[in-house]
């Protein structure tokens with residue numbers, strides 16, 4: 001079914017696009033490095049084959065690393081600037097925010113791994129850029145899913161680890177609620 005086709009563009013931490021975006025990794029001194037504009041230059045070019053050869057346009061999912069971490073140089077504001085660019089947002093139906101650094105000292109600050117730790121990033125992108133978001137990150141309770149959706153933080157909630165605890169996630173979530 002064409003509706004079930006999706007194409008995911010991963011700019012999450014450690015992947016090539018993010019390696020260009022983050023000053024932690026990008027030490028280039030050509031046109032793809034340096035200031036924010038230079039570091040953002042590669043992201044829209046990494047879309048080759050997106051439109052070609054497919055009968056139906058797939059649902060475009062963009063995975064970004066919202067920030068490298070507290071006080072680090074790739075920030076949620078930079079992520080907003082990135083996904084607000086028309087050449088990046090074209091064909092993107094939904095954005096999902098991860099976070100985390102890829103380099104730096106062993107004690108580099110990370111976003112604290114508390115329940116729903118990426119949800120505020122999804123909310124901020126949704127409000128400021130106006131693109132639908134998927135919230136991820138240690139979401140385990142039906143009540144918090146509902147609260148996040150009602151608070152306009154996201155349009156979808158995705159679970160990973162919570163789904164390992166049971167093969168019947170629907171009843172599990174209902175029980176928790």
Ligand SMILES: Cc1cc2nc3c(=O)[nH]c(=O)nc-3n(C[C@H](O)[C@H](O)[C@H](O)COP(=O)(O)O)c2cc1C
Pocket residue numbers: 012013014063098099136137138139158159160161162
């Ligand atoms: C140990 C660990 C490593 C992860 N590494 C990545 C990663 O490299 N890139 C990424 O986008 N998300 C990464 N994530 C985030 C997960 O892909 C996922 O989006 C998020 O943790 C939501 O799943 P959860 O419900 O289990 O928290 C990682 C999560 C965990 C727990």
